[in-house]
Amino acid sequence: MGVTPEFFSIGGNRNPAAADWDVSGSNLLAYGADNCIALWDPSLLHGVQSVLRGHGGYVNAVKFFPTRSSDLSILVSGATDQSLCIWRVTRDPEPTFNLIQTLREHKSSIIRIATLPGSDVFATGSSDGTVKIWKLIHDARFSTVRTELLQTIDLSPKYFPLSLALGNLDESSVVLAVGGTRSIIQIFVSQDTQFQLSATLTGHEGWIRSLDFTRETSDNDSDLFLASASQDKYIRLWRVHPGEELPAVSSALNDPSLGVLGKSLSNKAHRIESASSKYSITFEALLLGHEDWIYTSSWRRRDGKLQLLSTSEDNSLAIWEADLTSGVWVCITRLGEISAQKGSTSATGSAGGFWIGLWSPDGDSVVSLGRTGSWRRWTYSAPEDMWKQQVGITGHTKQVKGLCWSRDGSYLLSTGSDQTTRLFSEWKRAEGSSWHEFSRPQIHGYDLNCIDCVCNLQFVSGADEKLLRVFDEPKGVSGMLNRLCKIDVTGVDLPDAANIPVLGLSNKAIQAVGDEEPVENGGDDEREAVDPASIVRKSTLDFDHPPFEDHLARHLLWPETEKLYGHGYEISAVAISRDGSMVATACRASSIDHAVIRLYDTKEWLEIKPPLKAHSLTVYALQFSPDDRYLLSVGRDRQWVIWERGAEASYELKHSNPKGHSRMILDGSWAALHQATFLTAGRDKAVKIWQVTDKEIILKGNVVATAAVTAVACNQGISTSMLQFAFGTEVGEIYICSAGAEKLDKITVTKANPEVSPAKAINQIAWRPTRIGLKQQIAVASDDSSVRIFNVSV
Known part of the structure; x- marks a missing residue:
């Protein structure tokens, strides 16, 4: 049996550094999704292409390393498990992903990664208050890659480096800007291979969330621009100018609309030196327009003009450009939601802001990630001269x-x-x-x-x-x-x-x-x-x-x-009878009084009393048999119970096995065989197959797994002479099993490829009722916040 992925849905992590769009030709967008990295090609309409597993913690930072090759990419990622992973992505013709190195030099979560086009140097920032400078040593095809740690910078005064940016000062020197949980930006300049603190830029009044360098024009000798975005709702632009002389004073300081900010708009020149020349850093412009914290700002040159994309907690993306006549930076496009629609819940409008904004490699599309884990995409339409929203991807953000x-x-x-x-x-x-x-x-x-x-x-x-x-x-x-x-x-x-x-x-x-x-006003008071x-x-x-x-x-x-009341604690399981006439439910319980199963009819939505008592602890799973004659319940008290339908749609205790498994039973499922047969899955790493006879229940077979089995599901849509089932474990493994109805002790087991399996515990598996040709499909829900659909070829 073959198991192939059909569809992945997984939400993005809410961290401004947790995504990057590859500019070198693959067109892939990589983003942190729980402890995985999801890869998505926004130009295609089939969702997430693949999900990379390698980190043990939440992925905070993702960055493509510039390879200048259209068929090869290097991806660097950092997570809360203090590890830095380096991945090699090749395309021939399908993308393949290999984890080639894992580094553990930081003492705390890695929160930012910065790379520099045309250079083998990259920087990582961590919540241990340090920035580390690395060099990637590789051959032309990146077939051998190793990483060398060049320097560790201890930030003083100590703060978390929430943003890093690298830029080329001249042929021999690189400049590093660091900002974070203080309102200052520290500028480091490389002398030989070591970076030294050369200037401290002040002016912001909140934490610095994003930094990005670019050249003022496409000429490599033009001035360097630095954009800094902050939680004070403003973006500041800084000019790095070569030579002893200062650049012409920016007309932005004379903008009358900035009168209220007069105090913080000082034009003090900061002097820095590289090995070969001297530079000045001066304040260039203040960009006003966002109404809340700004999370990202990134440069792109479009149609010969320099543009800046910013995203904010105010639910908007803004694209900024310098006005040709006055030189004042203005917002030329605003995308997203109107802040007047903010409401009390996400259902009435408050999306919780945009955490990430990225330019596409060609500059004609932008994407943003919001609080709900969903990516939105806009593409520029030249004939209409407007940005149009396109279909993005969505996914759960928690288990x-x-x-x-x-x-x-x-x-x-x-x-x-x-x-x-x-x-x-x-x-x-x-x-x-x-x-x-x-x-x-x-x-x-x-x-x-x-x-x-x-x-x-x-x-x-x-x-x-x-x-x-x-x-x-x-x-x-x-x-x-x-x-x-x-x-x-x-x-x-x-x-x-x-x-x-x-x-x-x-x-x-x-x-x-x-x-x-x-719109009619339905109330009595017309003034409402x-x-x-x-x-x-x-x-x-x-x-x-x-x-x-x-x-x-x-x-x-x-x-x-409708609402169904009756339970005293959190609901743990629900099942609907096959004919749709009855609901069975259970809740979390630590005593026999609460570990009851309640039944409701679906016509009047009234409880069918009395509730079913047999378990002493939480019931984890419930399922009705294919003919609704039996109800199976399994629970934390290690027992399974079979209830048989009696008169007047009530169920009565038929069989129970207090020692069904040696540890708690986490799931159960009925098979579609002639003889009533059910499966139970437990923390004792076993799936057991049981058959119901008139007098007793016989154990007919079992499958031993390598980890606790957290989910099991039988395929109800195949012939009654065949047993086919899938089970999942607490480490994310998926197994497909089959056996003949007469040979339940001889089971064939196929394990799904770990590369397409979830990275955490599987909570539920469900077989799709309809068959597609020779394929069946299963859906899998996991703790890694993913929903996955697989094709199972029989």
Whole structure:
């Protein structure tokens, strides 16, 4: 059996240094995603290409090393595990990635990496208060690479180097700018191979978040510009000018609009020297326009003009350019969200700012990463002279705890600790198909733990808030899935859309109104203003591409129709019967009183009493048998229990095994065989196969794993003469197993390639109900914040 990746979804890390776009020809964008590095080609519409595993901690810094080769890239990454990894990326014809060196010289998290085009020197900054200067020693094809530590700079006064930039002063000298958790910028100049502190630039009033060097013109002898972005909401430009004479005074200082900042705008000249010449550094311009902290600023030369891209906590990207007549730097383009739309939750507008902004290698596209882990992309359209938003990629930013396919397998729902539920489906079009996030049904205030579908238009999710919520698909989402994914819904009366009221936790159904229709005030008091979030225009829900992040966060919620109460602690498991008539749930428990299983009917949403008592600790997983005759429950108390359906839709204890495994049982699943058969997976590194007879339950076979087994799932869509199942472990391994119905002790086991497997524990595996040719598909939810879909060829 072969296991090949079909789709990866993984959110980006919120760190301004955690992404870089390769300018040397691969067009790959690398970004930190939990403790992995995700690689994405923004020009293609198939999401993340691959995910690199190598770090043990959260990845803070990612940087491409300039190789000047179109078929070869070197990637440098740093993480909270104090390690610096060097990767070699080759393209022949598919990209292949090899970890060639891991360095552990820093004593704390690595938070920044700076490289210099045309040089083999790079710098790393760490929260141990040091900056280290390295040299990459390699041959022309980078087939042998080793790294030499040239110097360790102890920052004084001590601070965290949140930003670093390297620039060429002249042929013999390099300049290093360092900023961070103080309002100063320190300038170091290299003498031979050692850097020495040469100047300290003052003027900012907040931490320095970003630094970037460039030449004023494309001539290598022109002045060097340094852009510094700070949490004081301003960007300062500094000019490094050769010679004893100072440059002409910048007219920016005479700008009348800067009157309020008169005190901090000193034009003091800082003198620095390289081995061969003298330089001055003077303040050049102040860029005003952002309303909140600025995280990144980066230079690019477009159409012969020097432009600066900045991203800010105020939910905007700005592109700056010097006015040709006055020389004053002005914002020529602003992209992102209007700050007036900031609301109480991400559902009503507050996206939490843009943490990363990057230019594409050709300068005609920009991308940004927001708080929700999603990448947005804009491309410049010359005929219309405007920047147009394009389809980006999205993903969870914390552990993915649960997932389930819709009843017909047309879409996948996932939910997790980032407090969102996401719907993924296939965009089908003439050129082919690709997977995307099409809706974000639930944006919540609690971590979400489990999810299951009642029918194709309804699901139930359980969270840390002790209750379960039921959601119905709205008309706007249904119409979009029909247009783009060819998912047909007929003859069902659905609400138009949903929103979260300010200060609310529940999604309310709302009406979609035509673009020309006036908005009616439903209240008695005519003076009351209408909440703009309670209205959605029909044109907002009508688009011919997968939704952008602002659509997902605001317009594609599902209305909540029911709440299920009864549990006393956080919900740990939920399962829906095969006929969709019943919900079984359990919660975290340390006593027999709370370790009960509660049943609800899905017509009236009333609890079927009494609750089922047998377990003494948390129930981790529940599943109904294919014919709904049995309900399987497994738990922390190391026992599995089989409940049999009695009269009036209630279940009664049929069998239990208090010593089913020697450690806690983490998951269980029913097989689709003639004889009732189920599997249990435990922390004792075993998957056991059990068969139900009239009098007893017999252990028919087992599979031993190398680590605790955290998830198991049987394929219900194959013939009843065959057992096929998948299981996952707490170190991210995925195994596909099969056996004949009569030979359950002879099991064939195939392990998925570790390079495409998750980097952390697997929380759930689900087989897709529909078969695609000779392929089956499984979806995998993991603690590394990824949702992955694999093709399994049988």
